[in-house]
Amino acid sequence: MGLSNLKILAYDETPLGILCLRRRELISEPGTIVTEVTLNHEFLMSSLYTDSERALARTALEMHAGENLKVLVGGLGLGYTAREALLSKRVGSLEVIELLPEVIDWMEGGLVPLSAELNKDKRLNISKDDVYGRLAAQPTERFDLILIDVDHSPDERLGEESLPFYTEDGLRAAKEHLAQDGVLAVWSYAESSPFADALRKVFAEVRVEPVLFDNQLVDEQQTDWLFFARG
Secondary structure, eight states, rough: EEEEEEEEEEEETTEEEEEEEEEEESSSSSSSSEEEEEEEEEEEEEESOOOHHHHHHHHHHTOOOOSSSEEEEEEOTTSHHHHHHHSSTTEEEEEEESSSSHOOOOHHTTTTTHHHHHHHHEEEEEEOOOOHHHHHHSSOOEEEEEOOOOOOOOOOOOOOGGGGHHHHHHHHHHHHHHEEEEEEEEEEEOOOOOHHHHHHOOOSEEEEEEEEEEETTTTTEEEEEEEEEOO
16 A cells, blocks of 8 residues: 655654654545654554554553552653553543653644644643663652553564563562552563563563554554563
């Protein structure tokens, strides 16, 4: 499926490389507008396929029976994980930690599809920080849900700084940031048995769930993977 009417919305040099925000129209579906992010000219994310990002928040919420939940999201992206959590009235507050100020500027400046909706939600706070560094440090507060959507996968990371998080020691440190009955959820584009094994050594309950979707852009079915841990 081709795309047309390409418009570059932002193009920035970042510590991770060249970050580009662009908007395009699907040729085969006139009127269907897609917002995409590339990093170093390689595809990173799209507003066209958000099933797995939304499922990350939705399933974590289903695993927690509490009210007035305090949620931490690692990675802002286009905002779909945060927005899915905020759709629940059981979420009392949500903090997004985003490493790149450019991504925060996109959201606050109205450049992405969910900007207006998220900017007006008073439960949302966006912080410029390194979520992996935060979770490795001693906790100053605890969360009911921690949702991580930053790296491609535990084995294919955007930077080596996140490597310790995926180890048993890193997960034990992250667990300290969870409140009682809290849930840790991690997005990945690939399955990772070593990461699942590390989770099982730290948490009493671990779920690994595939999310299948038809990628029209490459005309094939693809699978993202979600890791959930509790207890």
